[in-house]
Amino acid sequence: MSLKHASVLVIDDDTDVLTAVRLLLKTQVKEVVTEKNPENLRAILARQNFDLILLDMNFNSSINTGNEGLFWLNKTREFKSDAAVIMITAYGHIDLAVRCLKEGAADFVVKPWHNEVLINVLKEALDKRGKIKAPQNSAASKNSIVGTELIGESGVMQDIFYKIEKIAPTDANILILGENGT
Template sequence: MKKNGNILIVDDNRGVLAALQLLLKPHFERIATLASPASLPAMLREDGWSVLLLDMNFTSGINNGNEGLYWLHEAKRLRPDLPVVLFTAYADIDLAVRGIKEG
C-alpha cells in the first residue's frame, strides 16, 4: 500500500495517540502527535500537512467541545485549506452539527 501525505493528530489521551499512530502508520508518510493543543499553531506553520485530526475536549471534566472548536478556528485561520477531522469520545449531535457548520 502506498503511503500518502502527512497527518497531525492532537489528543490529550496518550493511549488514543498511540492507537491512532498504529492504525494510520500504513497510510501516511509522516504522523506527528501532540498531547496538548498549545503547540498546534507552531506545528501548523510547518508545510506539508495533509490533514489535521483534532480532539474536541482537552480539559478533564469539560465535554462541551468548545476547546476543540476554538482550535478548529485557529487551524482554519492559520491553514484555511487544511482538512480537519474532529473527533470525541462523547456522542453529541448538537456538537457534531456545530463542528460541521464552523469548519
C-alpha cells in the same frame, strides 16, 4: 491525492489515543505527527503543512462541551492551514457534530472508533479537500453529490454539497439563510 501520500497531524491529550492512531496509520499514510498540547498548534503548522488533522474536542477533563475543539478548529484556519480537520470526541451527539460541520470540520468521529471507519473518513476528507482545491471540469460530476438541481463550481459550493451529504441522514434541523437567486 491518495491516503498513502498524506501527512496527518493528530492532536489529543490522551497518549493512548495518540499511540493507537499512530499504529493504525503508520502503514496507511506517508507521515503521522502526534501532539498532546493544542497550544503547540501554531508552531507545528508554521513548520509543516498537513493534509489532514485529527483534532480532539475536549482537552480539559472536567469540561466536555466540545468548545475547546471548536476553538482550535477555528485556529487552524487562522493559522492558514488548508488541511481537512476531522473532529474526534468520546462525548459525541448529533448537535455537536452539526456544530463541527458548520464551523468547517470535514467530519466528526466518536471514540472509540472502528479502524475501518476512521480510515474511510480520512479518505473521504482527503478526496473532498482535493475537490475543493482543484475543482473538476464536468458539471455533472460536481453536482453528483446532491443531484442535478443544485449548481455550483466554487470551493464554497462544493463544501456545502459535502455538508448536505453528511447532515442529510441525521435528524438535525437545518436553517439556510440567503437572498433568493444567489
